[in-house]
Amino acid sequence: MIPAAFDYARPTTVAEAVSALAEAGEDGKILGGGQSLIPVLRLRLAYPSTIVDVSRVEEMRGVSDDGDAIVIGAMTTHHEVMHDALVAEHAPLIAQATGTVADPQVRHRGTFGGALAHADPAGDLGAVALALGVEFVATGSGGERRIPASEFFLDYLTTALSPDEVLTAVRVPKLGAGWSSHYEKFNRVAQAWSIVAVAALVKRENGSISEARIGLTNMGSTPLRAAAVESALAGADASAAAIGAAAEHAAEGTSAPSDLSGKSDYREHLARVLTKRAVLAASGS
Known part of the structure; x- marks a missing residue:
């Protein structure tokens, strides 16, 4: 099927993405890797007025060390997460679960943050996020805030993200030895x-x-x-x-x-x- 008509924005910074979402109102949708949203659009299960494509927002990519936590950018692909040295050292559970996501083609396109924000209870990463006690970093018109994993998933395909917020990163605490x-x-x-x-x-x-x-x-x-x-x-x-x-x-x-x-x-x-x-x-x- 062919999706319903929508406006399209392709920002290159988080600030531009937030601005585009704010302008779209409650009918805006973020497009990350497209592995969840595109099928929903094609089946006309969603009718967003605006698609905000964050694929060119480089500040949302990569894995970094931040002292007592590692930070995984929301636009980091599943494949990149699976093969990252920091993830392997400090959060191997993430790599183990990510390796079971779909197939290699999807893992090369799908994103870590996109899968979590989609909040499908059959998705693999939500349970992992809860077990690890991660924090979700969201940026919106009111600035940046951190949402504990225990407060992030509200219902089927529903999260604590506000309509004008972008999930920019996930903070994964280092659990230490043992x-x-x-x-x-x-x-x-x-x-x-x-x-x-x-x-x-x-x-x-x-x-x-x-x-x-x-x-x-x-x-x-x-x-x-x-x-x-x-x-x-x-x-x-x-x-x-x-x-x-x-x-x-x-x-x-x-x-x-x-x-x-x-x-x-x-x-x-x-x-x-x-x-x-x-x-x-x-x-x-």
């Missing part, structure tokens, strides 16, 4: 969208799990933290039995959808199974 991670995903062979996936971060001390952070993909209208599993794992030994018992709580507090890929009870079962696998892999058990 942490390990794993991303476990179950998807249809024909598609890379997660039926369910689990992002696991585990910190071990003296043979036990001192802390765990578990993010769930596609278990509700937004990415979720598996708080009951995290509580059960805190202080537990890193045995398969203890981890399996904790993983039984994975579906608590979720509202898994039912669709052609699986019923809600099937997703709840997958959440328990995948959580066990992810934590076992992350803890080295």
